[in-house]
Amino acid sequence: MQKPTRIAPSILSADFAKLGEEVRAIDDAGADYIHVDVMDGHFVPNITIGPDVVKALRPHSKKIFDVHLMITPTGPYIEAFVDAGADIITAHIESGPHAHRTIQAIKAAGVKAGISLNPSTPESTIDYLYEELDLILVMSVNPGFGGQSFISSQLRKLEAIRKRIDSLGLDIDLQVDGGVNTVTAPQVVSAGADLLVAGSATFKGGPSKYAENIMALRG
């Protein structure tokens, strides 16, 4: 069942020179999850942060650390992110041939497991994973950078996945990431998403605006 809309600000759009402060600010402003984008310059054409940064940020918030891995391979790094304080680890279905094994490894490490789909990846690729999942992340931009435009074909994918989650009667967060703003947020929510990642739309205007920005996205 679709839950009330929750917002996961992506710290990719934060001021990297003061990340701890930024995490505290979005926590105070009402963020539900803290979304951490991990990129390796290989699976995606950008390099961001690793487990040491997650560990350094951990004391700054008690909220759920939602770690989105855009790396390949994923397996060798799961434990490091769990030790660093991740609460949910999401891997990409495209990051290797053994998604089921990756999900099992994430859960065996003691945290919640998510799977993410790039815009061109059909929802059928995750059909045999639903029972294992805590979160499904539909990318509504090509992963790699913040501030890109929402790809509207992903609304159909959200609808299909929402139907599947509900027909199986499972408790899975349906997350969407990329180009979520006050125009696209209502669209993704009506397509079935209940966990919205927002980078630029959260951080625009600086810390004094974060609460207002998050509230506007929640609708």
Ligand code: DX5
């Ligand atoms: C893109 C990342 C996103 C990104 C979203 O690869 O996974 O989390 O930061 O940024 P906005 O909300 O600006 O599109």
Ligand code: ZN
């Ligand atoms: Zn992300």
